[in-house]
Amino acid sequence: MAEGLTTITSHLKSAVSSLTDDAKIKDLERNIVKPTSSSQMTTDYGAKVSDTDHWLSISNGSDVGPALLEDQIAREKITRFDHERIPERVVHARGAGAHGYFRVFDDRASKYTFAPVLTDASRRTPIFIRFSTVQGSRGSADTVRDVRGFAMKMYTAEGNWDIVSNNIPVFFIQDAIKFPDFVHAVKPEPQNEVPQAQTAHNNFWDFVGLQPESAHMVMWAMSDRAIPRSYRMMQGFGVNTFTLINAKGERHFVKFHYIPELGVHSLVWDEALKLGGQDPDFHRKDLEEAIKAGCPPKWTFAIQVIPEKDEHNFEFDILDATKVWPTDLVPLEEIGEFVLNKTVDEYFPETEQVAFCTSHIVPGIGFSDDPLLQGRNFSYFDTQISRLGVNWEQLPINRPVCPVFNNNRDGRMQHRIHKSTVNYFPNRENEVNPVPPAEGGFTEYMQKVIGLKQRVRGAKFQEHYNQAQMFWNSMTPHEKQHIINAFAFELSHCDDERVYKRYTTLLNQIDFDLATTVARKVNGVAPDKPVRQNPGKKDGYLSQLSLAPKSPIIATRRVAILVADGFNEAEVTAVRAMFAIGKATTWIIGPRRSKIFSAGQQIGTGSGLVADHSFEDQRSTMFDAVYVPSGAEHAKTLLKTGRAIHWVREAFAHCKAIGAVGEGVHVLHKAIDVPGVNLFTSPDSDNVVSSYGVVTTGKYDLTSAATDVFKIAPGP
Numbered sequence: 001m002a003e004g005l006t007t008i009t010s011h012l013k014s015a016v017s018s019l020t021d022d023a024k025i026k027d028l029e030r031n032i033v034k035p036t037s038s039s040q041m042t043t044d045y046g047a048k049v050s051d052t053d054h055w056l057s058i059s060n061g062s063d064v065g066p067a068l069l070e071d072q073i074a075r076e077k078i079t080r081f082d083h084e085r086i087p088e089r090v091v092h093a094r095g096a097g098a099h100g101y102f103r104v105f106d107d108r109a110s111k112y113t114f115a116p117v118l119t120d121a122s123r124r125t126p127i128f129i130r131f132s133t134v135q136g137s138r139g140s141a142d143t144v145r146d147v148r149g150f151a152m153k154m155y156t157a158e159g160n161w162d163i164v165s166n167n168i169p170v171f172f173i174q175d176a177i178k179f180p181d182f183v184h185a186v187k188p189e190p191q192n193e194v195p196q197a198q199t200a201h202n203n204f205w206d207f208v209g210l211q212p213e214s215a216h217m218v219m220w221a222m223s224d225r226a227i228p229r230s231y232r233m234m235q236g237f238g239v240n241t242f243t244l245i246n247a248k249g250e251r252h253f254v255k256f257h258y259i260p261e262l263g264v265h266s267l268v269w270d271e272a273l274k275l276g277g278q279d280p281d282f283h284r285k286d287l288e289e290a291i292k293a294g295c296p297p298k299w300t301f302a303i304q305v306i307p308e309k310d311e312h313n314f315e316f317d318i319l320d321a322t323k324v325w326p327t328d329l330v331p332l333e334e335i336g337e338f339v340l341n342k343t344v345d346e347y348f349p350e351t352e353q354v355a356f357c358t359s360h361i362v363p364g365i366g367f368s369d370d371p372l373l374q375g376r377n378f379s380y381f382d383t384q385i386s387r388l389g390v391n392w393e394q395l396p397i398n399r400p401v402c403p404v405f406n407n408n409r410d411g412r413m414q415h416r417i418h419k420s421t422v423n424y425f426p427n428r429e430n431e432v433n434p435v436p437p438a439e440g441g442f443t444e445y446m447q448k449v450i451g452l453k454q455r456v457r458g459a460k461f462q463e464h465y466n467q468a469q470m471f472w473n474s475m476t477p478h479e480k481q482h483i484i485n486a487f488a489f490e491l492s493h494c495d496d497e498r499v500y501k502r503y504t505t506l507l508n509q510i511d512f513d514l515a516t517t518v519a520r521k522v523n524g525v526a527p528d529k530p531v532r533q534n535p536g537k538k539d540g541y542l543s544q545l546s547l548a549p550k551s552p553i554i555a556t557r558r559v560a561i562l563v564a565d566g567f568n569e570a571e572v573t574a575v576r577a578m579f580a581i582g583k584a585t586t587w588i589i590g591p592r593r594s595k596i597f598s599a600g601q602q603i604g605t606g607s608g609l610v611a612d613h614s615f616e617d618q619r620s621t622m623f624d625a626v627y628v629p630s631g632a633e634h635a636k637t638l639l640k641t642g643r644a645i646h647w648v649r650e651a652f653a654h655c656k657a658i659g660a661v662g663e664g665v666h667v668l669h670k671a672i673d674v675p676g677v678n679l680f681t682s683p684d685s686d687n688v689v690s691s692y693g694v695v696t697t698g699k700y701d702l703t704s705a706a707t708d709v710f711k712i713a714p715g716p
């Protein structure tokens with residue numbers, strides 16, 4: 001085998017010379033329809049139409065008479081409308097997608113794999129990524145507490161490679177056969193279809209309480225990872241264990257990781273709840289806004305690799321998807337990066353019709369015996385058939401950018417017209433021949449397997465709490481507090497005491513303090529002593545704070561500038577310019593969405609700025625930072641405006657960065673009153689940066705502004 005494989009790399013490299021990072025965008029252009037003002041309206045079959053507003057009917061001109069079924073134009077319009085919906089995804093129904101490219105830094109991964117996509121630094125492979133929530137239906141809110149999908153399709157020159165990933169590195173179950181049970185339990189309850197997109201209900205906590213293999217994943221789901229600030233600020237994980245095969249025919253086990261350039265950031269729970277109503281499309285809009293503003297999100301692509309011979313050298317089973325590979329045992333190797341730089345042109349044909357399959361791998365990459373992965377490899381292809389039909393891989397967004405030839409034929413919605421007299425192999429024309437492995441044909445790794453056919457799980461799959469505990473130990477105090485609060489919120493929504501009592505009992509397997517605190521909050525079972533030791537094992541990589549960028553980045557952060565008539569316009573202009581340097585966006589928020597007049601101008605005629613939004617139509621939840629400029633009259637008005645005061649107070653409660661200058665500082669004083677804490681000094685003092693993320697200054701000073709802007713960069 002090894003001998004054959006050594007020649008593959010050169011074959012594969014020569015196959016790719018024409019593939020560019022925009023190859024998929026160019027491929028999609030074949031299907032793009034761009035109407036103009038001279039486009040004429042037709043039926044679907046191309047006949048021009050003169051009226052699509054009146055159903056053909058019998059009428060004497062003044063009275064309405066019977067409508068005629070013979071109206072083929074009306075019938076076509078209505079029939080097409082009647083069939084616009086397709087089944088939504090059984091999970092991950094709500095999502096948002098974008099195009100981009102992937103590249104590796106060099107060929108350092110060639111010691112593990114011969115796959116050119118992971119080793120050839122001269123390539124830029126086009127990609128499409130769809131982010132999603134798991135539980136909610138297609139119209140549900142973005143900011144719910146949930147795992148996020150992070151599904152990536154790489155259109156490689158050797159075929160599509162789909163890594164169907166999540167933003168959490170482990171999963172709720174170990175064996176795919178449990179997936180229908182798990183999904184039934186997490187989705188709305190069967191009797192009344194309540195609640196939507198929430199785990200806060202009896203059935204979810206009932207299931208995970210009886211299924212202790214979920215314990216580790218539940219800890220992650222109760223952490224801040226489950227309420228991301230943005231899809232752009234999430235880490236991604238392939239979760240399952242895959243394999244890499246190198247040119248010598250050696251196999252390594254691998255896990256995939258994606259680390260966002262912007263760091264990992266989350267909402268606070270109160271903010272997430274409010275955004276669910278105030279802006280249910282918050283994440284979808286955020287992705288689009290950043291890409292359109294020229295700030296393409298970027299991730300480092302890293303791998304963790306274990307040589308085949310070391311498979312059994314760990315206290316956990318490396319094929320168990322409820323376990324991470326601690327980074328002190330298996331370090332991360334950064335090998336590449338990917339960027340999302342183009343939004344979709346139309347949601348349905350791209351984001352809705354895109355279809356991922358874990359079984360789509362390319363030569364040089366393989367599966368493992370991970371029982372979750374094996375089941376997934378069956379499920380994804382199957383589900384696309386009910387959602388999109390058997391020819392789903394021919395849909396524009398799904399079709400590969402490399403040639404596709406085989407003898408699969410027909411089926412509903414066949415788009416390809418095969419010009420040939422033979423559709424089988426072997427054939428007299430010698431058409432469409434299998435490719436030997438040495439020339440790039442996929443070949444399975446020769447794995448020796450001996451065993452008895454039986455329904456069991458491996459011995460190491462029986463341990464469920466060590467890593468849940470390691471995750472808990474690795475959290476900072478505020479992350480721990482958020483986890484406690486999340487458990488309390490969720491379990492308080494369960495009204496069956498068997499459910500919340502059992503779960504609080506289970507928590508004692510993870511940590512005594514966690515169990516006691518949560519039990520007290522929800523009337524659960526508070527343990528009197530720990531049932532297991534907690535030796536304090538940690539992995540620093542698990543806290544999202546460990547992923548903060550080396551220096552603060554404010555790019556794409558949304559800064560609200562609160563103004564009323566009489567604000568200091570020169571100062572606002574200068575501050576906006578400073579934020580623009582850091583690529584943050586600024587938004588003027590005033591008492592009305594029309595011109596707000598600046599200090600020294602006559603109200604109604606002077607200069608000023610047209611507010612982007614009013615205090616009522618957008619809320620502080622939609623912004624990362626709030627700034628109140630100077631201006632005596634403007635400050636007086638804001639002080640009297642309850643909604644403006646609420647804006648600042650709420651932003652402070654959500655740990656946002658807040659700044660004020662001169663008279664603007666009075667507004668902060670009124671809005672934020674934490675007894676015993678000196679947040680900032682008087683309005684005419686020098687620059688003050690408090691540890692609470694509040695910056696105030698008596699007088700705006702352009703030279704120090706740039707520094708301050710970065711000092712108030714929102715924290716994780």
Ligand code: HDE
Pocket residue numbers: 089090091092095130131132148149150151164165166171173175176178179237238239240321354355356372375376379380381383384
């Ligand atoms: Fe999925 N999953 N899943 N899943 N999954 C689907 O496929 C399934 C699992 C993930 O944006 C479905 O096309 C089984 C783990 C994402 O289109 C379905 C098991 C991970 C997406 C399916 C799992 C994921 C899906 C539904 C074994 C993280 C959205 C629609 C327990 C690595 C993809 C579809 C998109 C979607 C099955 C577990 C991630 C039914 C059987 C683990 C990101 O096929």
